[in-house]
Amino acid sequence: MNWGNGPSLSIIVPVHRVQGYVRQCLDSILAPDIPNLEVIAVDDCSPDGCGEILDEFAERDPRVRVRHLDENVGLGPARNIGLDMATGDYVWFFDSDDYATEGAVRAICARLEETRPDVLVFDYARAYWNGRTQRSVINHLFREPPAPDVFTLAERPSVLQLMMTAWNKAIRRDFLVDLGLRFSSGYYEDLNVTYPILMAADRLSLLDRVCYVYRQRRTGAITKTAGAKHFDVFAQYDRVFAFMDEMGPKADPFRPLMFDRAIWHLLVILQREDRVHPSDKERFFARMSETFGRYEPPGHTPPPPEDKPYLAAKYRAIKAGDYRRFQRIRAAEVRRRTARRRLRGAARIGRGGARRLKRLVNRHLYYRAQRLRPIDEQLAVFAAYWFRGYACNPAAIYEKLRETVPHIRPVWAVKPGGLATLPEGAEFVLFGSAGYYRALARAKYFVNNVNFPDEYVKRPGQVHMMTQHGTPLKKMGLDQMEYPVGAKEMDFDALIVRSDRWDFLISSNPLSTEVWERAFPCRYEVLEIGYPRNDRLVAAGGDEDERSRLRAGLGVPAEATAILYAPTHRDYQRTYSPMFDIGRVMDRLGDDHVLLLRAHYYYKIQSMAADAGWPADRVIDVSGHPSVADLALASDVLLTDYSSIMFDYAVLGRPIVIYANDWETYKRTRGVNFELTASPPGVVATTEDELVDAFLSRAPWSDAAAKRLADFRARFCPWDDGRAAERAVRRMFLNEKIENPPQ
The missing domain is CATH 3.40.50.11820 (CDP-glycerol glycerophosphotransferase, N-terminal domain)
Structure with missing residues (x-):
């Protein structure tokens, strides 16, 4: 790539065990109007569906390049592989369970073109699993004091206090490669890259904008997994200080701030309950004390006690290597915070929380x-x-x-x-x-x-x-x-x-x-x-005697086309309201069609048929029928909108008609996980006339509809072989390892 229409950008995305998040990640960075963009997705031998998802994106967007690894190498080495593949003027290392804000890629590219920096640093927000989003707490460093378009770290050393990760920075690729820096293995793989590039850069730039959303997952985050691997952080800081030694006197102005930053980070790891095992905390403290003694700059001034009394006391304990003193200081700090929380909690109860305490009966x-x-x-x-x-x-x-x-x-x-x-x-x-x-x-x-x-x-x-x-x-x-x-x-x-x-x-x-x-x-x-409930559909789907028995029990004539109509619940409606005029549609379809009306269980519509004057022999209310599987087996075709019944019914291989007259409204109010109308299981109708024409023309039974159904069934019914319930029982009640049959 070249500078033709501004600097080109390579976004490097290592991927492992994030199939629930990687679509949002890629969608957020594949801005449609940025041609000088490439996304390099490195499938780090992910055991889930990530590899297939990446291939889907690469197939529909030529800017996406995928590398599938034969063995898991970890985040740092996977980033290095992506860096070696990159061709952009700049690289942005992106974690695959996070996402970019709207317009972020465009804003970053514009800032790169304006300033041509070695490193561009932008802001981020944390998105918590409960829906809360919070911008970085030190975002004021982007503005105070006002920053010039480009500067060096010596001119603005506070940049070292910004998040030390790789994902909040766009880095000039040749600059990074010439430095010879590579990401390491382990939990803290980016420390020995992100700090040195700030020190070595001749041109730094800031973008005071939240461009990156850092997802705080409840489970699965490696840095929140307690274990001995957190000791890797010491080797990473050794590499950072070794880089500073190679810089010589040029690095001296950064040493006090870099030292404080390192000790701050080590304290975070030690004091969090989800990082170091309690049995390892004293050993971690000893290593931290060694790091303190090795890298404390001459004449270093600890934090003033009047500003941060607990931190100043901790510094003294760390320097002395006195773990017992550190524990006492930490205990006092925790007691103070706990007391404050209790006071706040008591105030809330006093404001009306007493009603929440009525529990025991x-x-x-x-x-x-x-x-x-x-x-x-x-x-x-x-x-x-x-x-x-x-x-x-x-x-x-x-x-x-x-x-x-x-x-x-x-x-x-x-x-x-x-x-x-x-x-x-x-x-x-x-x-x-x-x-x-x-x-x-x-x-x-x-x-x-x-x-x-x-x-x-x-x-x-x-x-x-x-x-x-x-x-x-x-x-x-x-x-x-x-x-x-x-x-x-x-x-x-x-x-x-x-x-x-x-x-x-x-x-x-x-x-x-x-x-x-x-x-x-x-x-x-x-x-x-x-799905265990679909075992019956697999077993009885071809049983004509069973089908005849079920139809007779429902009152469906043997020669009639039985349409099972099973619409979903709509959150924007208070009561059930059919999406089309059922009586009029059945009149137009003629006497050889019967509608089995299965309303969603949220609604009670037993009197609707009579009130509406629908012919009782051709509109049969089956809302109270105990078995949806029996209704599916008795029918010839499914008519639904967005109900999950379509996925079960597809197992039968019988025609499906989707009535999507309010698809856009449904998407806006409820949200969907894939575009149904682009990949339907059969015919899609959006008006009442289209619906009637579909049945009268027998379009649901056409070769084109059958092909769509087959594709849908392959995608959504790969394991429905009649043994799903058995697999569930063997795994839960017999503790057996289970394997799915080949697709």
Whole structure:
């Protein structure tokens, strides 16, 4: 690349185990109107779906280049590989679970063209899992005092206090290569690059703009993983000070600030509970004391006690190598902070928090007493759809459990209205009863397609399987934070507390795995095994006798085309309202079409057919039917909009029609995970006339529609082979390692 239309930029993105985040990362940096941009994605032998996602982006955008590594090398070496591949005038090292702000790439390129620096430093914000976003706390350093367009570190040494990472800097590639600096292995791989480049640069520049969003993940961040690898930081700072030694007297002005910066960083690592194991803290302190003695500049002045009394005292303890004194200082500091938090908490309660303290009632006392008794290793609690009855994936797993592991005693937790759905002989407890709380307290296993209530307390030794109840076309979990209409004031903190109970989370396909990782960032094992509830569709999909029996039971004539109409819930609607005139459409389709109307379970529409005057023999309300699988088997074609039923129905290989008259509104209000209308499972209609024409022309049965369905099925139903429930049972109840069949 050259300077033709301004400096060219190579963004280097190492990728490993971030399939839930890498799409947002790449979308954020692939600005469409910047031709002098290349993105080098290094697949660091990622074991999830990252490699395939990268290839998707490379196929549709020639600016993306992908390198797949045969073995995992780590973040630092992967960055070096990307640097060797880069051709841009500047390089930007980007972490694949983070993302750029709107317009950031354009703003960075403009600033590079204006200033032509060796290093451009820009600001960032931290995005926390609970939706809170905070700009860097020292962002004032970009403005105070006002900075010239270009300068040296000697002219503005405060730049050393800005975040020491690689991702908040665009670096002139030839400058970096000529310095001979390479990223190291380990947790702190960028320290020996990011500090030296600031010292060596003849031209530094600042961009007072948040360009980068640093995602604070609940799980998976290596620097928040306690272990001995945090000791690697000492070798990195050794390299930084060795570089300064090579610079000679030119580095002397930076030594005091660099020393304070290093000690500050080492204190952060030592004092955080998620970094160094308690058993290693004294050894870490000893290494920090050695570093202090080795690199303290002559005449160094410690922080003044009047500004930071605890920090000044810590400096003295570190210099003396006195760990016991350091512990006392740290304990005093923690006590002071704790006292302040308690005072703030007491003030909040005094302002009206007392109502939140009303908790204990007799049933909770009974539940707490039951939790003191031993866990019943043979007891499993099943539930579905907030205790509405026997349904979905839990029902399929229940049936396979009784067949495969008969010594386990399964019990269904249901509300009174769900008793009629239970199969003959099924043991149950009524929600809210003493038996329910006893089972909740003492069962070993729990299987549900939604979360158990907040009052449930998971005991050590209890095992949970969350099955979910559909492939997530729509946004779920934490992803809903950006869509308040769909979230409806959801308590995301409570949601994550509930999700932290899961030990296993079932995923039906790669899309679901990608979404669950991002939407529910908790420590569970993902079981990408297909959907247990679809085992019946696989087993009975070709059984014509079963199909005839089901149609007769529903009142569907043998020669009629049975359309299963199953629309989804719309968050922007208060009540159910059909998206088209059902009576008029059925009149236009004629007597040889029958509509099986399956409203979403949020709505009660049993009287709608009669009130609307629809012909009872041709519009059959099946909203209360106990089995969606039976309805699918009885039908000839599915008509839906954005319901997850399309992913299940695709297993049958029968035609699917998508009625997407409000797709744009649905996307804006609920959010979606892929563009359905671009990759539909069949025919898409957006008006009532198009819908009628599709059925009258038999377009859903055309070769083109069949091809779209086959592609959709390959993408979203790869594991639905009739054995998903068996795989779930063997993994959870028999603790067996499971392998999916080849696609």
